[in-house]
Amino acid sequence: xxxxxxxxxxxxxxxxxxxxxxxxxxxxxxxxxxxxxxxxxxxxxxxxxxxxxxxxxxxxxxxxxxxxxxxxxxxxxxxxxxxxxxxxxxxxxxxxxxxxxxxxxxxxxxxxxxxxxxxxxxxxxxxxxxxxxxxxxxxxxxxxxxxxxxxxxxxxxxxxxxxxxxxxxxxxxxxxxxxxxxxxxxxxxxxxxxxxxxxxxx
Amino acid sequence: xxxxxxxxxxxxxxxxxxxxxxxxxxxxxxxxxxxxxxxxxxxxxxxxxxxxxxxxxxxxxxxxxxxxxxxxxxxxxxxxxxxxxxxxxxxxxxxxxxxxxxxxxxxxxxxxxxxxxxxxxxxxxxxxxxxxxxxxxxxxxxxxxxxxxxxxxxxxxxxxxxxxxxxxxxxxxxxxxxxxxxxxxxxxxxxxxxxxxxxxxx
DNA sequence: GTTAGCATGTAAGGAGTTACATGATTTT
DNA sequence: AAAATCATGTAACTCCTTACATGCTAAC
Numbered sequence: 001x002x003x004x005x006x007x008x009x010x011x012x013x014x015x016x017x018x019x020x021x022x023x024x025x026x027x028x029x030x031x032x033x034x035x036x037x038x039x040x041x042x043x044x045x046x047x048x049x050x051x052x053x054x055x056x057x058x059x060x061x062x063x064x065x066x067x068x069x070x071x072x073x074x075x076x077x078x079x080x081x082x083x084x085x086x087x088x089x090x091x092x093x094x095x096x097x098x099x100x101x102x103x104x105x106x107x108x109x110x111x112x113x114x115x116x117x118x119x120x121x122x123x124x125x126x127x128x129x130x131x132x133x134x135x136x137x138x139x140x141x142x143x144x145x146x147x148x149x150x151x152x153x154x155x156x157x158x159x160x161x162x163x164x165x166x167x168x169x170x171x172x173x174x175x176x177x178x179x180x181x182x183x184x185x186x187x188x189x190x191x192x193x194x195x196x197x198x199x200x201x202x
Numbered sequence: 203x204x205x206x207x208x209x210x211x212x213x214x215x216x217x218x219x220x221x222x223x224x225x226x227x228x229x230x231x232x233x234x235x236x237x238x239x240x241x242x243x244x245x246x247x248x249x250x251x252x253x254x255x256x257x258x259x260x261x262x263x264x265x266x267x268x269x270x271x272x273x274x275x276x277x278x279x280x281x282x283x284x285x286x287x288x289x290x291x292x293x294x295x296x297x298x299x300x301x302x303x304x305x306x307x308x309x310x311x312x313x314x315x316x317x318x319x320x321x322x323x324x325x326x327x328x329x330x331x332x333x334x335x336x337x338x339x340x341x342x343x344x345x346x347x348x349x350x351x352x353x354x355x356x357x358x359x360x361x362x363x364x365x366x367x368x369x370x371x372x373x374x375x376x377x378x379x380x381x382x383x384x385x386x387x388x389x390x391x392x393x394x395x396x397x398x399x400x401x402x403x404x
Numbered sequence: 405g406t407t408a409g410c411a412t413g414t415a416a417g418g419a420g421t422t423a424c425a426t427g428a429t430t431t432t
Numbered sequence: 433a434a435a436a437t438c439a440t441g442t443a444a445c446t447c448c449t450t451a452c453a454t455g456c457t458a459a460c
Contacts, residue, residue: 043421113358187357226412419448423444424444430436431437
């Protein structure tokens with residue numbers, strides 16, 4: 001009954017593709033990936049995990065410490081989740097093509113974070129889509145500034161100008177990345193199915 | 203039965219304190235004030251206006267063109283809203299003191315936009331509160347970067363670095379504003395009760 | 405006279421948060 | 433043995449969006 005499409009699901013799938021994780025740890029990485037802002041709460045995360053299990057995209061992994069642990073299998077209330085075959089397919093589908101979901105504000109960050117698992121051509125389309133989107137916005141703000149310059153007080157004006165500079169800075173950043181990619185200097189080697197470094201547990 | 207506390211209400215009150223407006227026009231200014239992002243929809247705005255009328259903070263203004271219009275009072279399906287005495291009181295209360303609501307992400311922008319209607323001491327507290335908040339965040343990101351530098355691929359790393367630079371830039375901006383205020387150079391003259399420039403209608 | 409933009413609203417639902425409830429493990 | 437932090441979850445609620453429904457006015 002839930003739709004729960006969106007950023008959170010993608011981020012969970014993407015992180016679990018690197019290595020199996022339990023909820024608590026997942027949340028911490030999520031808050032890093034989702035970018036300085038957005039602190040996902042457990043009230044969002046656990047229902048999302050439940051939903052993904054229900055769809056068969058992730059599964060509870062049996063306690064991964066098969067007899068190697070401290071004494072016998074202690075501390076097992078942790079539930080470790082891993083990506084299923086269906087989940088990998090779904091992740092590939094989500095990362096496989098560019099579109100508004102990948103370049104709008106909500107969404108760009110996560111898609112970018114998983115660029116190492118994304119095709120080079122798609123990467124380029126997303127970067128260019130994002131840049132276009134921001135250029136539109138920049139023109140909008142500029143026009144608004146010209147239109148309303150007089151009736152604005154100093155603070156409102158300063159806020160608008162700062163917002164404009166932020167967008168301009170973002171566009172420059174994207175342009176540098178695009179140039180870099182175009183010259184054949186990607187920031188990481190594409191790994192369609194990453195050999196999961198088993199940097200697991202804390 | 204709605205609580206509807208938050209940014210939208212404040213923005214509406216603040217804008218209506220400058221001049222009476224109808225919903226459609228209000229929305230456009232809202233989207234400028236709320237800062238490049240957040241395009242408020244009518245589905246949010248109109249219920250909010252209703253609620254504020256219910257509380258007696260704003261009121262429908264009689265058609266402001268008393269016999270001066272084109273012929274007789276044409277085009278009156280517009281509903282012009284203005285701030286009531288209670289609304290002004292409420293606005294003064296909301297702008298009257300610094301606190302988390304005024305320096306957290308959601309909230310800072312609007313409070314800043316109405317700095318011209320805010321006491322100089324409160325302005326300073328908000329700017330400093332915001333800066334502290336961002337400095338905390340900056341340290342968090344830096345620590346996370348040091349901790350996880352190895353296990354991150356080039357794109358994730360770039361994203362983190364870009365996020366960090368954004369925060370650093372924001373802190374510099376705030377520091378400049380704080381210095382400016384401290385030297386007694388505010389960006390606008392404080393107007394507790396602004397004589398409303400009747401730049402009305404399109 | 406039809407398209408584009410102005411203007412006002414409602415109903416349903418999505419995406420998340422807060423507050424609560426519970427308990428195990430580690431550190432001091 | 434107390435406090436911190438790890439760990440998992442649920443229920444209620446908030447704020448906002450989307451999609452719909454309606455009609456006026458200006459421009460082409």
